[in-house]
Amino acid sequence: MKKFVNDPAQFVPEFMKGIAQANPDLLDYTPEFQMITRKGGPNNSKVSIVQGSGSGHEPAHVMAVGPGMLTGACQGAVFAAPPVDACYETIKACASDAGVLVLVNNYQGDRMAWDMATEMATAEDINVKQFWINDDVAVEDSLYTVGRRGVAGNFFVIKACGAAADQGKSLDEVYAIAEKVNNNVRTMGVALTSCIPPAKGTPIFELGDDEIEVGVGIHGEPGRRREKIHSADKITEELFEAVSKDIPFNSGDRIALMINGLGGTPITELYVMYAKAHDLAEQAGFTVVRNYVGEYCTSLEMAGASLTILRLDAELEALLDAPAETAARIF
Amino acid sequence: MKKFVNDPAQFVPEFMKGIAQANPDLLDYTPEFQMITRKGGPNNSKVSIVQGSGSGHEPAHVMAVGPGMLTGACQGAVFAAPPVDACYETIKACASDAGVLVLVNNYQGDRMAWDMATEMATAEDINVKQFWINDDVAVEDSLYTVGRRGVAGNFFVIKACGAAADQGKSLDEVYAIAEKVNNNVRTMGVALTSCIPPAKGTPIFELGDDEIEVGVGIHGEPGRRREKIHSADKITEELFEAVSKDIPFNSGDRIALMINGLGGTPITELYVMYAKAHDLAEQAGFTVVRNYVGEYCTSLEMAGASLTILRLDAELEALLDAPAETAARIF
16 A cells, blocks of 8 residues: 555544635634534524535545535544534534434435434524535445435535525525526536545555446445446446436426546546537537536545536526635635 | 547647637637637736647646636647647747746757747737746657657646736746746556557557556656556555655655546546555644645546645645636536
8 A cells, every 4th residue: 555644543633724724714624533624613693504424535524614605624534424412413413403414425324424413403492404415326225325326516516505594595505506406407417437444555446447436426336337448538428428318407497517526536537528528518409507527425545536527507606606716726 | 438529639729629619708719729718818917828839638737727826828739848839839929018928848849839829929029027937757758859748737827827826926926836836746547448549449558458558648658667466555646656756855845736637537536545645644644734636637537546645834825725727527
């Protein structure tokens, strides 16, 4: 295993410390709960947006905290749900009179932790609602999931809900935005390689030198099938077909198109895929009005990518365009 | 070779097409010269900033074009200098009454191409100056370089010069800014793996399963030495020591600190390094007033990172804070 790590058991607290040190103007870090919250805490007159899951998917979730995005997030170990007390403390740290919306990517471990934390917070009269994200079209049930998995579409739910909350919408209204985004967003991914969690020290799955996993999960869960590698265009076509036929999206739709890198794939290869996906979208009669090419939801250093389509309307377009700032900023 | 590529010979034009399709509001793309320019072209009353080298280092250079950054850039094949005619056409496309500053990372191939292009442009009465960037402390002369190599410190030269040009500074004044940044910025990198240029199909160098290349160049050139891998902290100490002792930086200095990923290293590992580098900077008596953690100058999918320190003054701090926008934006 060749990685920039010290003691693998300290990998998560060490990188969270680095994120906090690099963003003192934006974030507060509470090491005890592996929790990062927006500087200055919640605004009592606005809905707070909260999330948390295993580490290894950065910038999701702790690097998605900031104005116009999440109010707070906590992380478990790599690919392990956060403990219940961390979830509970994150809700409490973000509690606001306007309420708290917890966005949970659909994995059984995360749901169990957030269910208990939500119950505990509700017992203390915190006004909290939960919403589950499940945008991955690859498989129905999965290794760690009843129903579909939540993957890169998560970014759009956070972005839209974060903007709506900042604009002063009510908890029910922000919940309705989450529902609208989730109903209109679909994703599928493909892996070229596995990744190596520091504490495990070996790959989480084996893939032949000429093989790819189509429909891979962000924890290396099996997808639809294993294939011999083929051209970027053919892989992109396969992802586009699966995603666009799922809702289905229709000719005339205004869409946001995302090519998300899984961690080990350079930005240039993502743009090769974007070029093909953009052409396919135009051929299908979609209008690409917003696009996102880069890393939004990763699996450590896995080489691979996912393709996401979000159907837009005027409300969602305005929410995507609202100002936002996170630790993922580049300037 | 497992990559998202089609015909390897089309890799560069295909990813450049993707960058252009994703940024129609920001960029114009001229396929004939693998050139990307700022939408709307140069502003005649302001200095234009131009760059170009081999591909494979993205976001440098074509993803660094935009308001407050480069006016235009061209790229050659992966790790190959752009042809003279592309450099010449890029200067011409960015020609302005206020003049053109060409920022060249110090590699012999790039210098030859830009020297000839500068001569051709000067013969046509374009007011053009050249500045060479050489921030890499690892080695003096190198495989493709007489003198030191230009690496991630390039970002700071572009950012400061782009801001100064946008503020209406003269060509001589912007040149002086380039000189000031280059005199005060130092970098060293380390590779955990090689990378595979698509047209070559095999790694550009061999590294054992437990080895790292300390002081690696961004084209895989040898560094100072090959070592057995050790902890992230020890590697970061080694980079920090080499970089901070070079000018040297002094206790009391206000600095910008960058951990730059080489393409295949996940953001979390970069933050593990940042945490250590930040602590070392404080122990050395530096004040870290700006920081940059992410990918600024890469080597395809190479796993590795570089550490850069820039000594700041009030002028440079203001230039780093000036607004800028490029294709590397995330929202």
